[in-house]
Amino acid sequence: MNSPAATSAISNSDSDDNAQDRTPSEQADVCIVGAGPAGALIAYRLANQDLDVVILEAGPEFSDADRLTQQEQHIRPGMSDPWKMGGQRDAYTTAGRGYPLNAARVKGVGGSTLHWQGMVMRLHERDFEMKSRYDVGVDWPIDYTDLRPYYAAAESALGVAGAMDNPYAPPRETSHPLPAFPPSHSDSLFAPACETLGIDMHSVPNARNSERYDGRAACQGYGTCKPVCPSGAKYTAESHIQKARSAGAHIIDQAPVQRLVHGDTGEAVKKAVYMTPDGTEYHQSAQRFVLACGGVENARLLLLSQSDQHPDGLANTSGAVGRFFTDHLFAGVGGQLDEPTRQNHVGFNTSECHQFYDDTSPVEGIKLEFLNYAGPSPVNKALTADTWGDELLEQLQASYGNHIAVGGLVEQLPHASNRITLNHSETDTHGNPVPHVEWSIDERTSRAIRRANNIQRRILETLGASIEWTVGPDSTGPAYHQMGTTRMGTNPNQSVVNADCRTHELSNLWVVGSSVFPTGGAMNPTLTIAALSLRAADAIFDTL
Amino acid sequence: MELTRRDVIAALTAAGISVGAGAMSIELTDFGGSSGKSASNTVSPVTNQGSTATEGLSEAVIDLLDAVAAVIYPSTVENRREFVARYTQARTANRPAYREGMVDAAVELDAVARDWYDTPYAAVSSSTADTLLDNLGVDTADPIDDGTISEQIRFYLIDDLLYALYTTPTGGSLVGIENPIGHPGGIKSYQRPGINTDSNQQSNE
Numbered sequence: 001m002n003s004p005a006a007t008s009a010i011s012n013s014d015s016d017d018n019a020q021d022r023t024p025s026e027q028a029d030v031c032i033v034g035a036g037p038a039g040a041l042i043a044y045r046l047a048n049q050d051l052d053v054v055i056l057e058a059g060p061e062f063s064d065a066d067r068l069t070q071q072e073q074h075i076r077p078g079m080s081d082p083w084k085m086g087g088q089r090d091a092y093t094t095a096g097r098g099y100p101l102n103a104a105r106v107k108g109v110g111g112s113t114l115h116w117q118g119m120v121m122r123l124h125e126r127d128f129e130m131k132s133r134y135d136v137g138v139d140w141p142i143d144y145t146d147l148r149p150y151y152a153a154a155e156s157a158l159g160v161a162g163a164m165d166n167p168y169a170p171p172r173e174t175s176h177p178l179p180a181f182p183p184s185h186s187d188s189l190f191a192p193a194c195e196t197l198g199i200d201m202h203s204v205p206n207a208r209n210s211e212r213y214d215g216r217a218a219c220q221g222y223g224t225c226k227p228v229c230p231s232g233a234k235y236t237a238e239s240h241i242q243k244a245r246s247a248g249a250h251i252i253d254q255a256p257v258q259r260l261v262h263g264d265t266g267e268a269v270k271k272a273v274y275m276t277p278d279g280t281e282y283h284q285s286a287q288r289f290v291l292a293c294g295g296v297e298n299a300r301l302l303l304l305s306q307s308d309q310h311p312d313g314l315a316n317t318s319g320a321v322g323r324f325f326t327d328h329l330f331a332g333v334g335g336q337l338d339e340p341t342r343q344n345h346v347g348f349n350t351s352e353c354h355q356f357y358d359d360t361s362p363v364e365g366i367k368l369e370f371l372n373y374a375g376p377s378p379v380n381k382a383l384t385a386d387t388w389g390d391e392l393l394e395q396l397q398a399s400y401g402n403h404i405a406v407g408g409l410v411e412q413l414p415h416a417s418n419r420i421t422l423n424h425s426e427t428d429t430h431g432n433p434v435p436h437v438e439w440s441i442d443e444r445t446s447r448a449i450r451r452a453n454n455i456q457r458r459i460l461e462t463l464g465a466s467i468e469w470t471v472g473p474d475s476t477g478p479a480y481h482q483m484g485t486t487r488m489g490t491n492p493n494q495s496v497v498n499a500d501c502r503t504h505e506l507s508n509l510w511v512v513g514s515s516v517f518p519t520g521g522a523m524n525p526t527l528t529i530a531a532l533s534l535r536a537a538d539a540i541f542d543t544l
Numbered sequence: 545m546e547l548t549r550r551d552v553i554a555a556l557t558a559a560g561i562s563v564g565a566g567a568m569s570i571e572l573t574d575f576g577g578s579s580g581k582s583a584s585n586t587v588s589p590v591t592n593q594g595s596t597a598t599e600g601l602s603e604a605v606i607d608l609l610d611a612v613a614a615v616i617y618p619s620t621v622e623n624r625r626e627f628v629a630r631y632t633q634a635r636t637a638n639r640p641a642y643r644e645g646m647v648d649a650a651v652e653l654d655a656v657a658r659d660w661y662d663t664p665y666a667a668v669s670s671s672t673a674d675t676l677l678d679n680l681g682v683d684t685a686d687p688i689d690d691g692t693i694s695e696q697i698r699f700y701l702i703d704d705l706l707y708a709l710y711t712t713p714t715g716g717s718l719v720g721i722e723n724p725i726g727h728p729g730g731i732k733s734y735q736r737p738g739i740n741t742d743s744n745q746q747s748n749e
Contacts, residue, residue: 066560068557068559068560068561071558072559072560072707075558075707075711075725075726077687078686078687078689078703181731183735184734185734185736210731220728220729221723221727221728221730221734222726222727223726224725224726340720342721342738344724345734346731346734377725378716378724379716383703383706386684387683388617388683388706389617389618389619390618390619392616393618397718400721401720
């Protein structure tokens with residue numbers, strides 16, 4: 001696990017931990033736990049309607065002024081994690097295949113959008129009906145048409161650059177708010193091979209400004225989108241936190257919530273108990289509470305809030321809290337061509353393929369990505385070489401220029417045995433049991449990964465590339481999309497929240513984010529997180 | 545390949561330095577000159593400057609940094625000394641902790657050269673300068689800012705100067721990429737089939 005300590009030489013301009021007022025608001029209509037995209041969007045929408053909103057964020061508020069320093073921290077070996085994840089604050093344990101939790105999330109104002117890549121696709125219609133259509137997983141309590149207007153609103157909020165050139169995408173009424181990024185030279189190399197194979201390429205929707213939008217700059221091509229965008233072109237939820245703050249919301253950073261406390265009847269939450277850097281415990285009361293702290297911490301906080309009335313954790317009569325933990329699996333094949341492929345100029349993709357997503361054998365969704373960052377960047381290679389001078393240059397020239405690869409995401413269906421629990425044998429900074437992540441993939445997921453690999457290999461072979469590596473079932477890893485641990489449903493005995501993301505058991509408690517996904521498809525989840533959050537915000541507003 | 549004023553700005557940008565304001569401003573108008581060494585074996589020892597030093601890196605430190613760059617940069621790089629001097633001066637301005645680390649590493653390297661060869665590092669031959677780094681194990685050392693002498697040299701001297709070079713359009717172009725990661729080279733280059741020498745040096749296109 002990484003150490004959160006900054007190096008003594010290169011450090012960020014952290015604000016004084018104790019200088020800010022972190023006392024609770026006397027009166028709050030809504031208390032939101034977590035300042036990632038779900039929490040930020042809800043906070044802005046509700047604060048903008050004159051509600052008193054408080055956000056409690058476990059991590060710090062990072063300064064925009066440090067993004068170039070953080071970029072250097074990312075590129076140069078021997079520097080600290082630019083987002084300071086790790087250490088006892090973020091301790092966890094894992095079993096099964098193992099899950100690299102602290103590489104997969106960021107605690108801070110902006111949440112994991114601080115380090116995300118920014119691909120934003122809508123789920124397909126079939127993703128909401130996997131049980132009805134294919135007798136796998138479960139159906140969502142809503143369908144695509146329910147979410148469709150919120151998808152459009154989410155695309156406007158995030159500033160999605162895209163085009164209506166995807167024949168496999170679900171129906172939409174409006175174009176994207178920004179034009180798609182043009183295809184790369186590398187995409188043009190793939191095109192003839194894909195045409196030969198009858199494989200359709202189309203643009204990638206990116207939450208990244210192809211031109212100036214919403215007060216943020218256009219992409220400047222730093223090439224380090226994941227994990228740091230120094231230009232501000234990539235959307236982060238800091239944007240909506242600032243809007244919420246301007247609308248009157250109170251943001252308290254470095255305030256990890258320890259537990260939620262309910263009233264005497266156990267039917268409603270009364271307060272959130274949080275700690276501040278000086279060791280003080282505060283209680284924030286509110287009429288409504290929203291958990292928006294990620295696929296692991298949402299479940300963990302419900303489990304940590306167990307009481308006599310809720311001995312297995314809040315909202316957990318179903319036993320589903322923490323269960324059905326799913327992620328997307330990466331599949332990829334790469335090699336080299338005998339011509340320049342122009343990789344690593346930018347850190348995002350411009351072409352993808354949804355053609356195989358809705359296939360039925362297997363039913364697991366497969367999304368293909370034509371990578372613009374195959375092979376090592378010369379900068380990274382130079383900094384990890386054990387030589388220098390002309391010899392290093394020769395190595396760099398040999399290692400850069402001809403790499404090419406097709407990646408992709410593969411769906412994992414939910415299993416109760418993949419789960420988040422509390423590990424009482426280890427504790428975090430505040431003495432709470434750490435999350436224990438049990439995660440494995442089954443044979444049918446492996447089969448879907450192999451199918452993705454077969455398609456990817458055919459493309460590269462047709463292209464004439466020499467294939468040098470395959471990320472298949474044995475070497476695959478998670479795409480860092482934690483889903484499923486507080487699943488949405490209509491039956492309180494089988495799910496944690498209803499279609500509005502409100503818990504079945506506590507009338508004033510909502511849970512938002514990808515933890516509510518009953519199934520996860522194979523699309524990057526953040527646009528769906530945003531759409532569901534905007535929908536939940538409307539539902540919350542209607543109750544006040 | 546000639547390192548230019550734009551490359552200095554690009555390297556500083558990648559290092560998080562905004563060029564042109566206050567103490568970070570650097571004189572770039574007279575950019576140019578040879579890549580040869582200016583130091584002789586009579587140069588002053590590299591000495592600690594203290595964390596409160598405000599006058600910038602001493603000439604002796606710059607001499608040493610340029611000697612390191614002569615070893616680790618490709619031989620085809622021109623205007624090396626100017627690039628190194630202007631980059632490191634601006635890079636360490638207003639960063640006393642980093643400047644102190646860089647100077648400390650330079651002091652250690654210079655002391656080793658004087659111990660082993662009775663000559664300042666900046667004045668030993670290029671092959672000796674290379675061998676000395678090899679013999680210290682710097683080539684395989686991890687970059688650790690508060691590590692062993694070799695690890696500190698790797699962190700503050702080798703990696704810092706390599707980072708500066710290979711995040712520039714000129715350094716990247718040596719390898720075949722005019723918009724390396726860390727450089728805000730715009731969104732045109734990824735669409736082109738090859739290096740466009742006309743826009744090779746353009747930033748923020």
